[in-house]
Amino acid sequence: KAGVTQTPRYLIKTRGQQVTLSCSPISGHRSVSWYQQTPGQGLQFLFEYFSETQRNKGNFPGRFSGRQFSNSRSEMNVSTLELGDSALYLCASSSVTGVQETQYFGPGTRLLVL
Amino acid sequence: AQSVTQLDSHVSVSEGTPVLLRCNYSSSYSPSLFWYVQHPNKGLQLLLKYTSAATLVKGINGFEAEFKKSETSFHLTKPSAHMSDAAEYFCVVRYYNQGGKLIFGQGTELSVKP
Numbered sequence: 001k002a003g004v005t006q007t008p009r010y011l012i013k014t015r016g017q018q019v020t021l022s023c024s025p026i027s028g029h030r031s032v033s034w035y036q037q038t039p040g041q042g043l044q045f046l047f048e049y050f051s052e053t054q055r056n057k058g059n060f061p062g063r064f065s066g067r068q069f070s071n072s073r074s075e076m077n078v079s080t081l082e083l084g085d086s087a088l089y090l091c092a093s094s095s096v097t098g099v100q101e102t103q104y105f106g107p108g109t110r111l112l113v114l
Numbered sequence: 115a116q117s118v119t120q121l122d123s124h125v126s127v128s129e130g131t132p133v134l135l136r137c138n139y140s141s142s143y144s145p146s147l148f149w150y151v152q153h154p155n156k157g158l159q160l161l162l163k164y165t166s167a168a169t170l171v172k173g174i175n176g177f178e179a180e181f182k183k184s185e186t187s188f189h190l191t192k193p194s195a196h197m198s199d200a201a202e203y204f205c206v207v208r209y210y211n212q213g214g215k216l217i218f219g220q221g222t223e224l225s226v227k228p
Contacts, residue, residue: 004157033216043204043218056215090157092216100146100165103216105158 001027004093004106011111018079021109025072025093031055032074033103034066037088046089049074050096078111086113116140118207120219128227133177133192135222137205140186147188148206148216149179158204164188175199200226 005024013019025032033056034046045058049068066076072093078085088110092103121136139145149161162173169181179190188205205219 035216035218042220043216045215045217048215056212058215092158100163102148102160102163104160105150107157 004091004104006089006091006106006109009107009109011109012114013081013111014114015081015083017081018077019081019111021076021078021089021091021111023074023076023091023093023106025074025091026104029093029095029104030072031094031096031101031103032068032072033092033094034074034076035090035092036060037090037108038086043090046076081113083113086111116207116209116212116217118205118217118219120203120205120222122222123220124223124225126225126227127195129197130194133190133195133199133224135190135203135205135224137188137190137219138186139188139205139207145210146208147179147181148208149173149177149188149190150204150206151201152204152221153201161190161203195224195226197226197228200224 007022031050033048035043037043047066048056052068063079068074088108090105090108092105094101094103118139147164150158151161152158161177162171164171164181172178177192181188202221202223204221207217
């Protein structure tokens, strides 16, 4: 089975622009979660989607949004980019949304905001 | 607040010696606990997970962890370090009332000397 894939792998944007990141989960997985990883803040939860519905949201401003499609693929959008948005954005998928379910991570998208 | 604390930001061992990476969690509710490893410029890989079955959990690559409820700990160990174990390790907790949200520790960087 193919793993979680994320595109693009690297992005360079300037302040004020917007960006869309894509995540394709493992085949059959219906839950997708997004995380931001920075040297200062570590790994922080952004949001979780299950069957096209947002189930949980972290403490990020409204500039961060996401959605999930009927084929379980997910996109994350960041509008009005700030320098502090530079980070590795990781997507994870699991078959269902449950406390004991393992989340499988993709390689991430590295975003640099200039 | 529900949280997880990794007690060492950096651990250095010699090849062939034991590894101990320490993790404590807050005990609001019975959690699921995970250890993930991240090699440079790579995504996160699951090492092992605890989900209220056996308290001693065996994972991949010879790692294991013991869940101790009385100490709210979930330390990761390996009897003999290998050079390829050098990476960053994350202790992760998930609470039943928070759906798919993973809460990450700050990470422990493991160095292995020849």
